[in-house]
Amino acid sequence: MVRVRFAPSPTGPLHMGGVRTALFNYLFARKHQGTMILRIEDTDQGRFVPGAEEYIMESLEWCGIQIDEGIREGGKSEPYRQSDRKEIYKQYADQLLENGWAYYSFDSAEDLDAIRKDYESRKETFSYDTQTRTSLRNSLTLPADEVNRLLNSGVNYVVRFRMPENHEIVMQDIIRGEVRVNTSTIDDKVLFKSDGMPTYHLANVVDDHLMEISHVIRGEEWLPSLPLHVMLYKAFGWTDTMPQFAHLPLILKPSGNGKLSKRDGDKLGFPVFPINWNNQETNEIYSGYREAGYFNDAFVNILALLGWNDGTDKEIYSMDELIQAFSLERVGKSGSRFDPEKAKWFNHQYMLLKSDEEIAEEFIKNHKVPAFAGMTGALVTQAEAGARLAVNESGTKAKGSRFRGNDSVTAVTGFEWERVVKIISLVKERAEFVKDIWSQAWFFFEAPTTYDETTIKKRWTPEIPSILKDISALLLPLSPPVIPAKAGPGLRRGDKCSCHSREGGNLLAAEYETLIKGHITSHNLNMGNVMNILRLCLVGSSVGPGVFDIMALLGPAEVIARIDRAVQTIG
């Protein structure tokens, strides 16, 4: 029975390395139909940061990492917050004290600091270990009655692990294989602090045992304390149920030195956090992948491939595919530098993978944009549009107009929705993020008012106005006599006017192409020049999707209006 835990400390936001650790735990749990536990390790009361717990849970939720047992979910090993388990640890410390695996230490933090300084001045490093403990104030050196007197006097003390001397510990790590360490190189770690709280080491081992954790999957920064933990299992007599260990390689900064850390914040030019973190003390906001515009599934995909691969060339994985393919054995040994460029590429791939409708929803949610050139109002989501339309259908205020100016309620019909979807289909391949789409597609929603000087200089020859006039004349018969807002006889609210009958409400792009290209050819005009000029009129510059696609979406009336305006403005 696989039981794994993600055990963050609520000392601030989770960074992407932490999220990856959570992800690997989750993938492993799901792969083996096991249980995913979220345990909050808040034994350092001094470093507790308000809001951190909520942040952690929200982050995991956004990533689609589901928790089976935790502070919010409950479970058979409750409670899941270590500060709520405080009473449990004392008895285990006592157990070690009784069987001789631990001892009381009365040296104050100040005393030890002074000793450390002294060692440093001699360019040595102090370590509370088998060598030095014989000359320090602890229950190993002090007479029994003195120890009792001190304990009863209420003086501060800690409980330390009594590390045996010159004993070879052989450990197995799923990722690293066999690791050997001699106990003589390890110090006597504090297990129980003077404030009555356990340290990470004690709480971690006790809880993993009590919660019947089968696999401890955590960052490599914990590898140096694995020998201690293994010795603790031995000291408690829990060797036969000791979990298996897997120490994940670290995520490194893209450039420079060191592992990625919370303090990197936004300094690196990309987020290090999954979602925005609002530092309440400094009032600073650190950006997260969610708010930076990353899709949650793309973010998970990026993280999964940082230090793991399934041995194939496959790079795009859904969560289900990750669960299927995941194994700890295929996690690499070496740390990986995070590459923000590739992260963007991943997001672009997900953009392409998602349906136009899905992106349109997201786009509308993020951008309250004007509905259509010449028509005031706001785009709303499909659901909202449906609701509003229903209000209009039954309400008395519906005046037969689909767009009601600056009224508080703006009905948007399916026609507008379809138009946005169509626009998305044209521009999504040009965008890495949904937030890029507006800059790629704004001209579908508002007419340009300025025109790119370089293009004018290059292509706006004296005969251009008359050429454009001819093209306008060509399109005029296609233009409806009235715009939908002033629907004439036979055109009622909700109707689509004839010119909007196809392709999201217009002539097909191909039909414009036939028409205009035919005109250009028959009049011996310069194709490149005319096309670029048309684009300039419609978009204001020389970028964007195909001119005929743009025309098809704008409709003849709007195309003519934009041409007129450009001629008027540029002259």
Place this chain on the structure above:
RNA sequence: GGCCCGUUCGUCUAGGGGUUAGGACGUCAGAUUUUCAUUCUGGUAGCAGGGGUUCGAUUCCCCUACGGGCUACCA
């Protein structure tokens, strides 16, 4: 400093005693196009160094170098 872990293109990585060392991002070039992108095709670039073991090492072992982690009454 001590202890531990690691090292394949700039980056993420596959591979593994005999391979033209494979893929992806980036980058460069070409193609397509009415523009900008996208897309497609192609190019660029790598086994840290030195010793072994071996008929043969990038692959196994050792050393060195480099990188990383830990070295708190923090996790």
